[in-house]
Every structure is written in C-alpha cells, then in structure tokens.
Amino acid sequence: MGYYKNFKSKVLALLLILFISVIAILNLLAADRSFSESENRMLEQLPHFSLKTLVSGDFTADFEKYVSDQFVFRDFWIGAKTDTDRLMGKKMSNGVYLGTNGYLIQDVISPAEEDLKEKIEAIHAFDQATPYMQKYVMLAPTAAALYQDKLPKYAVIGDQEAYLNKVKQWLHPNIRFIDVFPSLYAERDQPIFYQTDHHWTTQGAYVAYLELCRQMGLTPQNEEEFNIQQVTDEFYGSLYSKSGFRHVQPDRLELHLPKDQERYTVTYVDEEKTADSLYAMEQLQRKDKYAVFLNGNHARIHIKTANPNGRKLLVVKDSYANSLIPFLLKHFSEIDVVDLRYYEEDLASFANDQGIQNMLLLYNANTFFEDPSIKNVTE
Template sequence: MENETQLTSKLLSLLLLLYIGVIAVLNLLASDRSFSESENRMLNQLPHFSLKALLSGGFTADFEKYVSDQFVFRDFWIGAKTDTDQLMGKKKSNGIYLGTNGYLIQDFIPPAEENLKEKLDAIHAFDRATPEMKKNVMLVPTAAALYKDKLPKYAIIGDQVAYMKKVQQLLHPNIRYIDVFPSLYTERDQPIFYKTDHHWTTLGAYAAYLELCRQMGLTPQNEEEFTIQQVTDEFYGSLYSKSGFRHIQPDRLELYLPKDQEKYTVTYFDEEKTTDSLYTTEQLQRKDKYAVFLNGNHALIQIKTANPSGKNLLVVKDSYANSFIPFLLKHFSEIDVVDLRYYEEDLASFVEEQGIQDMLLLYNANTFFEDPSIQNLTE
C-alpha cells in the first residue's frame, strides 16, 4: 500500500512537471498578440528594459501585465475560471455582476469629492470662456441605477443617482441639466440597455432624445417616422468581454433610419475622410459591433445637414452619444462632435471660430465620474 502511494505521488509530480514544462514551451513559442477579440482590448506588449525602470519597480509591474496578457490559451483560462466561479455561486467578475435574465451590470464606484469638484470647475471655466453659447448637460444613468432589481442578492453598489443629482445641484443655473432618469425609468421594462454591453440601446437613446427635445424646445420625430432595422442579433459587448462570463445570449442591435432622410456629410478629421452615412456597416463583422455608430470614437467629427436653420450644435461626449447623435440631424445645420479623450486643441477657440450657438455635454455616469478627460475642456 505504501509503495502504491509513493508511486501515485511520483506520477502526479511528474505529470505536474510535464504540464508546467509544456505550458512554458508553448509560451516561448507562441507569438505575442496585440489585440484580444474576446476581451475587445489592446494587450500589453513586452516592456522596454532599463536599469531605471527595474529599480523603480515599473519594469516588473509592466512585465507581470505582459505575461498575464500573453499567457498561452488565455481566453480558455478566463472562461474556465468564470465557469468555476458560477458553479460556486459567485455572481461578480472584474467589477461586473451577473444579474437575472442574463443581464451583465457594471458596478458603480462613487467618485472622490476632489475629482468631482475638478470636473465641475472645468465645466464652469469653459462656460465663462464661451459666454455666448448655451450649455446643456446630460448625464445618463447606467443599468446599475435602472436595473437594481436585476442585481444578485446582497450585491452592494454605489448610489449613482445621488451623485448625478449632486452634479445637477452644483451646476450654475445658466447651464441646463437634462435629467433623463425619469424618462428611462418609465421605459425600463423595454430593452433600453444591452445585456452584454455597457451602452444603452438605440431605443434607450431615443427615449432620452424625446426628453432633450422637450427641454430644448425642439419638435421631436415620432417613432413612426423611422424604419427600425435590426442589423445583427449576434452582438457580444464590452461587459461580456470584460467579465469573462460565458453562456449568455447575445444582443440585437438596431438602427433607427428616418424614412425621409435628407442628404448629409460626415467628416472624420483624424482620418481625413468624408462620407455620407453615420453608420459603418463593416464594423458589424467585427467584435465591437457598437462601432457601427459613427465608426467608433474620434477626436473631432463634423456633420453638415440639409437643415436650413443655420443652427450649430457642439456635442462633447463619450461613446453613449454615438447612437444618440443620428436623432439630432433634423434639428441642426451643423453638428460638431468632440471626444475629449482624443481632442487636443483649444475647444473654446474652436467654438468661437465656428460660431457655435448650442452645446450638449453627454456622458454616461460611469465615464463622467471616472474619466479625467473632462478637465481637458479648459486645457
């Protein structure tokens, strides 16, 4: 019996060493990947070695990230881990909750008071620098605020709505805050958010558009004026990629196409390209299918429409605006779209040069509170 136990122990040890050896060899032979389709993000590459980086600890930290990202069969191991976690009853992975009905819901982390103050200071400074332009601020609640009943039992999540109300209260009175929470809450039983992605659906964007029109005094387009076209039913979004949760049904992605659409032009300045469509259908063949709207994110996009009013609108935004902007074409002659994460010019000077009369700052709550780029308004 003792000999059999020793033999089994040696055999297991040999198998373990063999496994480690095979994995090590495969890691050495495998080519580094630059992009993960399943996670929808760029992967860390081999960091540059220097004595300074080594002594500071930066090289070691970057090398660990590199090894983690380039580990052979990474996608398989991520899936295996989340499958195991689910079997053990765990409902949270990488900041994403697995809710009821297959909803993936991103956690909300309350912002530091100082960071919030810096963002509001930047908005107010920009307001002072562009006194002739009317300002509108729309912060969009995410699924974490609207679908609390879908969260796992005992899930602890920050009060997103309370912080949005705080922004509303602290904004100067001459800046209009467009509260879309009531409108979205009314429609919460409809698919206004994707299950696998952090964005709102086109239906959710349309509900917010109606509220924008009401508060800005615009005549909205009725839903009957659009042809609603489903362009894919195989959309796996950012939360699916980030969480690692699998065995979830994909989302449908729809476009609202005006039945009497007039001609317009869309210019992407970073690509020096002009097109006659807000939609890039080639993106539907790729992982990030949401990029069908405005071909993803760009520093500056200029849209010229057939509207004869001569009214210009500046949209300062994150990616939530990409599916929202198509609804605005009927109301403005020109729409300039700026993403502060990529835009590096003086925005106040741009406003003056273009003679822009109205501005819409549109962010989802998570991006607004987490991303520091809003401070680039005045830089």
C-alpha cells in the same frame, strides 16, 4: 500500501512538472497578440527594459501585465475560471454582476467628491470662456442604477442617482442639467439597455433624445418616422468581454433609420476621411458591433446636414452619444462631435471661432465619474 501512495504522488508531481513545462514552452514559442477579440481591447506588449525602469519598478509592473495578457490560451483560462466561479455561485467578475436571466450589469463607480468638484469647475471655466453658447449637460444613468431588481442578492452598489443630483446642484444655473433618469426609469420594461454591453440601446437613446428636445425647445421626431431595422442578433458587448461570463444570450442591435432620409456629410477630421452615413455597417462583421455608430470614437467629427436653419451644435461626449447623435440631424445645420479622450486642441477657441450656439455634454455616469479627460475641456 505506502509504496503505491508514494508512486502515485511521484506520478502526479511529474505530470504537474510536465504540464508547467509544456505551458512555459508554448508561451515562449507563441507569437504576441496585439488585440483580444474576446476582451475587445489592446493587449500589453513587451516593455522596454532599462536600468531606470527596473529601479523604479515600472519594468516589473509592466512585465507582469505583459505576461498576463500574452499568456497562452488566455481566453480559454478566463472562460474556465468564470465558469468555475459561476458553478460555485459567484455572481461578480471584474466589476460586472451576473444578473437574472444572464443580464450582465456593470458595477456603479462612486466618485471621489473632490475629483467630481474639479470636473464641475472645469465645465464652469469652459462656460466662462464661451459665454455666447448655451450649455446642456446630460449624464446618463447606467443599467445598475435602473435595474437593481436584476442584480444578484446581496449585491452592494453605489447610489448613482445621488451623485447625479450632486452634479445637478453644483452646476451653475445657466448650464442646464438634463435629467434623463425619470424618463429612462419609466421605460425600464422596454429594451433600453443591452444585456451584454454597458451602452444604452438605440431605443434608450431615443428616450433620452425626447427629453433633450423638451429641454432644448425642439420638436422631436416621432418613432413612426423611422424604419426600425435589426442589423444583427449576435452582438456580444463590452461587459461580455470584460467579465468573462459566457453562456449568455447575445443582444440584438437595431437602428432607427429615418423614412425620409436627407443627404449629409460626415467628416472624420483627424483621419481626413468623409462618409455619407453615420453608420459604418462593416463594423457589424467585427467584435465591437456598437462601433456601427459613427464608426467608433474619434477626436473630432464634423457633420454637415441639409437643414438650412444655421444652428450649430457642439457635442462633447463619450460613446453613449454615438447612438443618440443620428436623431439630431433634423434639428441642426452643423454638428461637431468631440471626444476629449483624444482631442488635444483648445476647444473653447474652436467653439468661439466657429460661432457655435449650443453645446451638449453627454456622458454615461460611470465614465464621467471615472475618466479624467473632462478636465481637458478648458485646455
């Protein structure tokens, strides 16, 4: 009996050694990947070695990230792990909750109060540098704040609405805070957020657009003025990629196309490219289908419309704005769209030189709380 037990242990040990050896060889032979389609992000590349980076610990840390990102069959192992976690009842992976009916919901980011105050101070400094421009700030709540009933039992999330109210209180009275929380909450039974992506849907962006028009004194376009067109029903978004949760239903992606379309020109300034549409339909053939709006994120985009009223708008934004901007074409002659994560010039000087009358700062709450780039608004 002892002989067979010892033999079995040796066989298992040999199989384990064989498995590890095969994986190690495959890792050495496999070509490095630069981009992960399933995770929708750039992958870590082999770091440059130097004595300085070795001593500082940077090389070791970067090499660990590189090995993790380039590990052979990485996508399979991620899926296997989350499937196992799901069978064991785990409802959270990489900051994403698996909610009811396969709804993926990103956790709420709770900001450090001092960091939040620094961002408000940066906005105030920009306001002082551009005194002739009316400012509007819209921070969109995320699905976690609106769909707490869809979260798993015992899920603990931060109070996003409370932090949004702090921003509202700390902003100078001459900067108008556009609170879209009540409007979105009233429509929460409608598909205003994707189930596999962190963005609001075009329907959600339209709800926010109506509130923006009310605050800016604009006459909004009725939904009857649009052809609502479904362009794909196979959209697996950022939360699907980030969480690793599989076996969930894909999203539908719809566009609100105006029935009386007018000509306009879209210029991607840094790329020196122009287009006659805000929609990059070729992106629907790729993983990140949300990039159909404005062809993704760019440092600056200039939009020249057919509206002769001479009104100019500056939109400082994250990707939430990409699906809302098409609704604004009817109201302005020119719209400049700036993403501070990529824009490196003096924004105040640009706004003053161009004679821009209105500015909309539009972020989702998580990005505003987490991303430091808003502090660059005064640089």
